[in-house]
Amino acid sequence: MKGTELNYGDLEGFFKGLLENKVVDALVIPRRVGNGVSYMLVRNKDKITAPESVIFAPSFGVNAANIVKGWMIDEKIGVVAKPCETRAAIELVKLKQLNEESVLLITVDCAGAYANEVYAANYADIGDQVDSGKIKELSGKGVSIRDACAICDNRLADVGDIALAQANGEKVTVVGLTEKGDAALTAAGLELEDKELDRSAENEKIAAEAKASLDALPKVDSEAALEEFLRDCIVCKNCRDVCPVCYCKECFFDQPIGNPVGGDLLNLAEARGAIAVPANQLMYHLTRVYHVSTTCVACGACEDACPKDIPLTRFYPVLTKKVQEIFEYVPGKDVKEPLPFTTYEDDELEECLR
Amino acid sequence: MGEEKEDFEPKIVGFTCNWCTYAGADLAGTSRKKYPPNIRIIRLMCTARIDPMFVLKALLNGADGVFIGGCHPGECHYIKGNFYSRRRIAAMRTILKQLGLDNRVQLHWISASEGVKFADTMKSLAAHIKEVGPNPMKDEIL
Numbered sequence: 438m439k440g441t442e443l444n445y446g447d448l449e450g451f452f453k454g455l456l457e458n459k460v461v462d463a464l465v466i467p468r469r470v471g472n473g474v475s476y477m478l479v480r481n482k483d484k485i486t487a488p489e490s491v492i493f494a495p496s497f498g499v500n501a502a503n504i505v506k507g508w509m510i511d512e513k514i515g516v517v518a519k520p521c522e523t524r525a526a527i528e529l530v531k532l533k534q535l536n537e538e539s540v541l542l543i544t545v546d547c548a549g550a551y552a553n554e555v556y557a558a559n560y561a562d563i564g565d566q567v568d569s570g571k572i573k574e575l576s577g578k579g580v581s582i583r584d585a586c587a588i589c590d591n592r593l594a595d596v597g598d599i600a601l602a603q604a605n606g607e608k609v610t611v612v613g614l615t616e617k618g619d620a621a622l623t624a625a626g627l628e629l630e631d632k633e634l635d636r637s638a639e640n641e642k643i644a645a646e647a648k649a650s651l652d653a654l655p656k657v658d659s660e661a662a663l664e665e666f667l668r669d670c671i672v673c674k675n676c677r678d679v680c681p682v683c684y685c686k687e688c689f690f691d692q693p694i695g696n697p698v699g700g701d702l703l704n705l706a707e708a709r710g711a712i713a714v715p716a717n718q719l720m721y722h723l724t725r726v727y728h729v730s731t732t733c734v735a736c737g738a739c740e741d742a743c744p745k746d747i748p749l750t751r752f753y754p755v756l757t758k759k760v761q762e763i764f765e766y767v768p769g770k771d772v773k774e775p776l777p778f779t780t781y782e783d784d785e786l787e788e789c790l791r
Numbered sequence: 792m793g794e795e796k797e798d799f800e801p802k803i804v805g806f807t808c809n810w811c812t813y814a815g816a817d818l819a820g821t822s823r824k825k826y827p828p829n830i831r832i833i834r835l836m837c838t839a840r841i842d843p844m845f846v847l848k849a850l851l852n853g854a855d856g857v858f859i860g861g862c863h864p865g866e867c868h869y870i871k872g873n874f875y876s877r878r879r880i881a882a883m884r885t886i887l888k889q890l891g892l893d894n895r896v897q898l899h900w901i902s903a904s905e906g907v908k909f910a911d912t913m914k915s916l917a918a919h920i921k922e923v924g925p926n927p928m929k930d931e932i933l
Contacts (some may be wrong), residue, residue, distance in 0.1 A: 658891065659891045660892055660927070661927075662890075663890055664931075709853075712933065713933050720851055723851075724847060727844070730882050759889060760886060764882075778878055781875060783874075786881040789880075790898040
């Protein structure tokens with residue numbers, strides 16, 4: 438692995454260098470909006486100011502991969518984002534919804550994030566960065582990170598092309614994770630040296646914490662429980678629209694067969710005596726959970742987007758994790774690894790069929 | 792729901808591939824092999840034609856069981872259709888398992904010459920679904 442160490446203050450120069458040296462044509466990078474955080478698409482380097490105060494901010498608004506989804510362009514876009522967002526972008530590359538050559542994925546360490554509105558409201562206490570100690574302290578005061586972040590065991594920057602790691606308190610460790618990443622760092626004018634980034638001990642600690650949080654999460658473990666859980670769903674499909682890995686050009690549930698109205702609904706009600714409306718609550722979520730079963734990166738964007746505050750993290754990431762386990766597949770880990778539904782082995786899975 | 796377990800006759804939706812299991816069912820019939828009449832077979836060209844949404848749709852509309860039958864792995868008429876189907880059904884059953892619904896869905900490999908196996912599978916499947924009981928979603932307002 439090649440890389441170098443930068444002071445936090447040097448990051449502005451680093452990002453400006455990426456644009457200035459035409460390593461990327463544009464950057465998708467977090468920006469400060471009031472006390473909260475949002476993304477911006479930058480082409481003029483002068484628009485980047487004090488990125489160190491915002492790129493590590495423990496706030497989640499949208500998944501950055503969803504911003505670049507379907508951009509089959511030739512220009513190169515640098516995306517500065519958290520590990521779950523980078524992993525979603527890698528899944529999009531595999532799903533042919535993103536051109537691998539047109540993105541430079543720059544991943545930052547994440548300690549867990551607050552919903553953007555919670556972050557903005559408590560900015561005075563949270564600040565620009567947090568560590569696990571600070572998260573515990575704030576959780577004692579009733580300010581908690583998102584459920585999706587609490588159960589996440591992929592918080593360290595180890596995917597994408599470039600990692601911005603906070604391995605050493607005072608400095609940022611910048612390493613290239615791919616050849617493309619190494620080339621970009623060199624082209625941006627950094628002097629690279631051999632750098633090892635071994636954080637297995639830290640990862641073990643995170644995995645244990647994540648496991649405990651997952652076990653503590655209320656379960657949706659029966660059909661009746663699911664019905665109750667989805668009772669308030671208005672089938673607005675926001676969870677689909679913000680999901681980085683839900684990508685069908687024409688969604689089944691936007692077509693007449695998946696979104697019945699009028700006479701079609703009357704016919705269905707005739708057949709069953711009565712049907713629930715809005716129709717297809719269960720069918721919609723069960724279909725969607727199957728569709729994202731191998732690619733869900735557990736970012737929790739669906740929960741944040743739900744206007745009825747249904748805690749969807751208890752459903753999507755939890756159910757899909759088990760599917761990913763039977764295929765021994767971790768979404769977004771390796772761009773070369775085929776998607777589980779596009780490949781097979783001659784002898785497998787017989788225990789899952791009956 | 793109102794039905795007693797003893798006189799409960801399950802309705803099972805069966806998806807069978809044209810080349811193996813459907814022919815196997817045909818053989819069971821022409822060989823006069825007796826099996827319970829609970830299954831309603833839908834013939835498809837290949838198990839890979841089955842979108843796992845079909846399974847969901849059947850269950851949500853009150854089917855007590857779902858049966859999927861295809862060629863043995865490695866013997867697919869279309870070379871590898873059943874390999875893909877195996878992955879899809881395994882994934883769908885893994886999701887259903889977490890909601891306690893997986894015991895209503897079974898996939899079996901039954902070739903065109905296995906009429907006896909088809910009849911036996913139908914017997915054991917019908918007995919199993921009777922044991923599991925009626926699908927509560929049949930009478931629910933969904």
